[in-house]
Amino acid sequence: MPIFQKILKSLNSKKPMPAPEPQSIPETKAAEPQAAETPAMAPNTMNIQLQNRTESSQVYAYITGLALEQNNSPCLIKADGKTPYYPTSPSAILQPLQEDCSIKLGPPGSTTTATIPQLAGGRIWFSVGKELHFLINPGPALVEPSISNPSDPNIDIEWDFCEFTFANNSIYANISYVDFLSMSISLTLTPTQGADQIVLGLKPDGFQSVVDGLQAQSLVDSNDWHKLVYTANGKPLRVLSPNNAIVMNGGNLFQNYYDSYVNQVYEKYASMPLQIDTQAQWGLVAGTVSNNAISFPGLGAFPKPTTADIFSCSSGPFADNAGALGPLTARIAAGFNRSTLLNEQVHPNQEKVDEFYKAGITNHYARLVHEANLDGRGYAFPYDDVPAGGGGVDQSGFVNGSPKAFVVSIHREGVEL
The missing domain is CATH 2.60.110.10 (Thaumatin)
Structure with a gap:
C-alpha cells in the first residue's frame, strides 16, 4: 500500500505518522454483533x-x-x-x-x-x-x-x-x-x-457480481477480463487483479490493451500542458509531450507506459519514485487506471469520482470492485488512494x-x- 512507505519514512525520521488526506466517512453502519469485552492493553500494544x-x-x-x-x-x-x-x-x-x-x-x-x-x-x-x-x-x-x-x-x-x-x-x-x-x-x-x-x-x-461483470466485459470488448477469475473445485475462488493475472499468465494477457488511450493522452498534451497538482511541496506542475515523453522541467519525464506498466503502477515510467516523481507517478498512474486524463486539464483537482472508469478503455476490474462494495471503497489498484479534487468519498x-x-x-x- 503506498501509505506504507510514507509511514516508514516518518518513523525513521522520528516524525509523527502521516495521516492520509481528510476524506468523508460514510455514516451508514453495517448491522454488527456486539463486540466482546476488550481486555486492558499493555503499553505500546x-x-x-x-x-x-x-x-x-x-x-x-x-x-x-x-x-x-x-x-x-x-x-x-x-x-x-x-x-x-x-x-x-x-x-x-x-x-x-x-x-x-x-x-x-x-x-x-x-x-x-x-x-x-x-x-x-x-x-x-x-x-x-x-x-x-x-x-x-x-x-x-x-x-x-x-x-x-x-x-x-x-x-x-x-x-x-x-x-x-x-x-x-x-x-x-x-x-x-x-x-x-x-x-x-x-x-x-x-x-x-x-x-x-x-x-x-x-x-x-459482491463477489459474484464482479465475476459476472468481468465475463460480460469480455463479451463487449473481446479482451481478457474473464481470465481474471480463478476457479478451484469447479467454482470461482477468487478474482485476480489485472496485474497479478498478467504475472500468472506469463505476461500474455491484455497485450496492447491501453495503447490507443495512451496515444490519445500523449497527442492531447503535445499541444497543451498536462497540469498535475502534486498535493505536496511541489504544488501544481505542468508537463508537455516531447519525444514521446511527458516532460516536467526540472522534475522528470514519463515515456509512454505499456498496459502492464499501467496495471502494476510500478514499472516502465512508473518505476522511479524519487522526489517529485513519487506524487507525479501516483497521479498519472491513477489517471490511466481511472481513464480520466482526457477529461480535465488539471489532475486530480478537477476530477470527480462519478467520472471514474467511464471510458471504454479503463481498468474494468477496479470499476467492478468499487461497484461491488457497499460504500464504493477499497484499494483496487496501488494508487487508489489518490483523492479526487471534485468531491466524493x-x-x-x-x-x-x-x-x-x-x-x-x-x-x-x-x-x-
Whole structure:
C-alpha cells in the first residue's frame, strides 16, 4: 500500500505518522454483533477484535508485520492471539515456522481478541476451511501465501487479508483488492476522539457480481477480463487483479490493451500542458509531450507506459519514485487506471469520482470492485488512494486514528445491511 512507505519514512525520521488526506466517512453502519469485552492493553500494544461473520466454524486468522521495536524484524502473533513470535534466520530457504501462528476463531457470530505490538506493513489474514502455510527464508524473511504462483500450497485455499500499520499509538488500516478479490472484510475503528470510522466491505452478492461483470466485459470488448477469475473445485475462488493475472499468465494477457488511450493522452498534451497538482511541496506542475515523453522541467519525464506498466503502477515510467516523481507517478498512474486524463486539464483537482472508469478503455476490474462494495471503497489498484479534487468519498477504504477499539470482521458473502 503506498501509505506504507510514507509511514516508514516518518518513523525513521522520528516524525509523527502521516495521516492520509481528510476524506468523508460514510455514516451508514453495517448491522454488527456486539463486540466482546476488550481486555486492558499493555503499553505500546493494541487489541484487535476479530469477528467471524461467516457461516463456518473453521475460520483462522494470522497477524504479520514488521516489529518497530525489534529493528523491523518480521513478526507473527502466536496461536494464543497475544504472544509475538520473531522468527530466526534459517540456513536454507522455505523453512516452516517454529511456532503455531494460526489463531482459531470461534463459531459464527463470535469475537476473538488479539493483541499486537507496534507493527508496520502489517496484515490480518483470514482463511476458511483450512489453515494457511507461511514459510521463512534466510534473513529472516517471511514467505507469504501467493495467488499468482500455481505451486503455492495455499493456491486453492479460500483466504483474504486487510492491511494496517500501528505506531505511535495510531492505527492506519485499509481493506485491499490490489492483488485479488475473494471474501469480504469490514473495518470499524472507534477512535479516542470523534465518531466511528467504518469501511463496509462487499455487498452480499459482491463477489459474484464482479465475476459476472468481468465475463460480460469480455463479451463487449473481446479482451481478457474473464481470465481474471480463478476457479478451484469447479467454482470461482477468487478474482485476480489485472496485474497479478498478467504475472500468472506469463505476461500474455491484455497485450496492447491501453495503447490507443495512451496515444490519445500523449497527442492531447503535445499541444497543451498536462497540469498535475502534486498535493505536496511541489504544488501544481505542468508537463508537455516531447519525444514521446511527458516532460516536467526540472522534475522528470514519463515515456509512454505499456498496459502492464499501467496495471502494476510500478514499472516502465512508473518505476522511479524519487522526489517529485513519487506524487507525479501516483497521479498519472491513477489517471490511466481511472481513464480520466482526457477529461480535465488539471489532475486530480478537477476530477470527480462519478467520472471514474467511464471510458471504454479503463481498468474494468477496479470499476467492478468499487461497484461491488457497499460504500464504493477499497484499494483496487496501488494508487487508489489518490483523492479526487471534485468531491466524493475516499476510494481506498481506510480508517486512521488513535484507537479506542478496532474491529475487523470477515464475511464470506458480503455484508447484509
